[in-house]
Amino acid sequence: MRGFIRLAALFALTLTTGSLAAPVVKVHPGGVHDIVITSNNTVNATKPAPATSSTGPSRIKAVRDVSTNGQLPLALINNLDGSVNAYVTGLSSNNELVMLQPNGQWYYPTADPSQGTPQPINANIAIPLGPQGSTTNVILPDYISAARVWFAVGELQFFTVYSGASNGPSLVEPSAVNPSDPSAAVNWGFVELTNTEEGGLYANISYVDFVGLVLGMSLLSEDGSTQTALGLQSDAVSVICAALAAQTAQDGQAWDDLCQVDENDNPLRVIAPGDFLSTNPTAFNEYFSEYIDAVWAQYENSPLTIDTQAAAGEVQCTVQNDLLTCAGDNRGYAKPTASDIFGCNSGPFAILDGDNAVHYAVVPRLCAAFDRSTLTLEGGSVQPGLSSADYYQGTPTNHYSHHVHMHSIDGKGYAFAYDDVNPSDDVNQSGVVADASPQVLTVTVGGPSTS
Template identity: 65%
Template sequence: MRGFMIPTLAIATAFVSSTLALPFSRVHPGTASNIIITDKNTVNATTTIATNATIISNATIISSNATTQVSERSATSGRLPLALVNNLAGSVNAYVTGLDKNNALVMLQPNGQWYYPSASESTTTPQPVNANVAIPLGAQGSTTQVTVPDYISAARVWFAEGELQFFTVWSSATNGPSLVEPSAVNPSDPSSGISWGFVELTNTAAGGLYANISYVDFAGLALGMSLLSGDGSTQSALGLQPQAIASICADLALQGGVDGQDWEALCQADANGNLLRVVAPSDYISTSPNSFGEYFNEYIALVWETYTTSPLTIDTQTGAGSVACTVQGDLLTCAGDNRGRSPVRKASSHRQRKTNTSKPTGYAKPSPSDIFGCNSGPFALESADNALHRAIVPRLCAAFNRSTLTIAGGSVQPGPAAKDYYTGNPTNWYSAIIHMHEVDGKGYAFPYDDVNPAGDINQSGVVADANPSVLTVTVGGPSPT
């Protein structure tokens, strides 16, 4: 990394301990009245089960659909054995949330049966889930075996050093209950004083199992996973190193000292100064809108200048092949893209010259929030967007996050290899540093982290199989060998 040093864990821990005067964010856990409900911490119902209902999760990562796919499975059972390995000392609980095969909201109980959360139409205040949905893990070094009883989608397997608080609230939009999950962004969330993390998964009859480690919104407990397939093969994504949060925060604080940005403020600590998690910059900006305001300005100007005189080629990695994009005025336009193309010229009558009667379309210059979040401004997707646009957006946003548009080979995206990601400046240091402290460099650190050149490393931390046998999730870092 250019001008950047990675402290050892001992140095990092000492650095963090001696610099808590820096603007690390402090949490102050509240009650149900302090909950802020957003699409990132709710799961809404589409099917009613007795008096209970469920929703489609809005909290899952955005996928480029460019990487791992699984074929239709032959197995008829949706049962998924989970092996939960605890490498932490102290009390650790697991939780499983998601939608069952009928799209009903479910939580897994320790006895292996579904619990269907409900909500009252008469109240708008979040009501606590008081059912027994915490699955206690064994002592450090032990493995707890649980089985998800049937197919599940939009699911999360949570781990917490303590007990997380889940709530329900009635959604008039879906006419059913919404599950309100712990929020890493809200410092007053009732669970904010607890260290937690999760892996995401979907296991369906048609698609099989798709699971990933996600740091798109935050990095918390060190989690890793491995998948044993029905044919005996294995896949793995080992996740963060033990005690990685202290090292990540030390690195972010050092980077903030270099460029004057609020990187260290992404770190959250409790009232005693114990570091809990690191919030992604897109989520931090949502609560501190003045942060990173001009961070990418010079880089964006250079990108626009570069592709005014020469084309940027986007390899869609689909049947559309490669597409040429060029800057025209203030917009980056791409051939065949319904929102990234040159305006069409039409004649209003045979007596008039041809004039431009269509509104110019294309990709406007993104803001830092657009780049970090990949779902707003020029990177927002609309229902009318064509397949080409939906293929270009992930690859373009990934290039901005990794700062690969102006380095050697950057005129083709995705083009530069993973070893060259984040070597440009400025860059998404949150994502870069997260990957530095992953055991094998795998785990989503921004929404389109599964974009990569054909044959290169997939940094997203995905495991997938049509016929899964056992999914093992480890909390606290890899087990000693």
């Protein structure tokens, strides 16, 4: 799930599979009619493609200072022994749908309005990486938003759909949650980024939807400093799958169902529980129920303090008439479900038009506290307040997020929607790198370099 606003579902094509009932999901890639289009795997342009293609700079082999004109150098390091392709997707500074070609120029996908099904993109959009240990240097020719840099051991399939005469086409991306997606058997992953003139670069390694191909990144800033998010250990998918299977044996919940394997039973990816619930809505029923009741009982008798880390400062919240009510907030919070907690964007955690600044600040801090199970711990009456060492120590908890962080080399990674919520004096758990004048964004595929 991106940290960007995406297009709502355009189609509801039927997913026909019985695999999700099995303890481990075996993928079986299908065709265009097996694609399931949701807000999680689409990007919508608000402008059609230009009449002529960009004549931007060709791909170059040396990194240079281009921070002042919107161009962003990428250094892509391949630490895998195999063929790896990179893809770049996003929206241009004019809100046109763009993909990067190997020659360094934007490709502007189109969609035929006469077609009722997704249309494959057959242009040359795969950027082959060099052999194991090599670095491939490319440059994004202009500012970009809602972007992803994808990496795949093999080839990914992208599609477009028509979204109206006044809009551009909508990009249909590979879906991790759909075991019948045309790219389901490919081992892939991505980093998310946006690079604008106003805000500079913001990038993260996202595990909000799934854990797949292992990636790490670093950002060189204009002052010579470097920010890093080293990513997961090289065998993380297998290790996390084993840990979740052990957790299922312990509590009987559907943790092992989050693991997808190929036809030879090799683990491919681990699906986040919120995404898993989108196709298995009865999973994790009542998982948090006793914990939620305990939280409500505790804060009927004593206040919960939410540090908004903003102008509102610390706000006091108490349970009144079965709603958690916070001072200055325009509305209260009902008891969440497991889906609300894992997704952080539904039920009491949905942010609506007209919600005020206090509400905008409380939602991420409250949902993060539920995912990390810190609300009933000693010191948990201030959120965020406890250090990252206290996260996931309570029961029940988000074991997916817990194991993502446990098997990250530096503990960082965006494992649920508000994983960037942390006390002001503690490490940012989310693995974000950001800078107003980025010089080079380096992404490593297959684990960190050993040299």
